[in-house]
Amino acid sequence: TLSLFFLLLMVLGDYYFLFYKFSHLKAIDSFLKINGKRREEAIFVFENGKGVRYVNKLSFKEAIFVDEKGQEKVFLYLEESSPSFKKGEKYRLSFERDYLFGYEEEKNEE
Missing domain, CATH: 1.20.5 (Single alpha-helices involved in coiled-coils or other helix-helix interfaces)
Known part of the structure; x- marks a missing residue:
């Protein structure tokens, strides 16, 4: 047995x-x-993180960013990547539609 x-x-x-x-x-x-063949790049400010969304067998985390015009945009990124965004920091995001593929922290030029 x-x-x-x-x-x-x-x-x-x-x-x-x-x-x-x-x-x-x-x-x-x-x-x-x-996805990711027609990526766009823009600068956004991180607002906060939201919950988890499941799409096509994959789990994505939601992150809310604010663009230069003050409009909120929700991006989805793979839960496995788990970037460490800081509230109020500027990031140059590489994205397609609502999916976030890469980011780079923008340096404050003063």
Whole structure:
């Protein structure tokens, strides 16, 4: 019975790593290939973070930024990336539609 338990555990472990984890990595890869071809760049000020949104087997965190005109914009970024945005700081964002692909902190020139 103990060997049957370990056999079942191995089968379930293989299922998890081969199917679930592989499909997750495949979803991330296809997301990055489909999106990100026509990226825009602009400067935004970080306002705050929101919740988590699930889209096409991927989990995204929401972040609210304010543009130079004072309008709020919500961007989604992959939860695995977890950047450390600071409230009130300026960032140069690389994005397509609502998806954030990269960022760079803007230096204050004084």
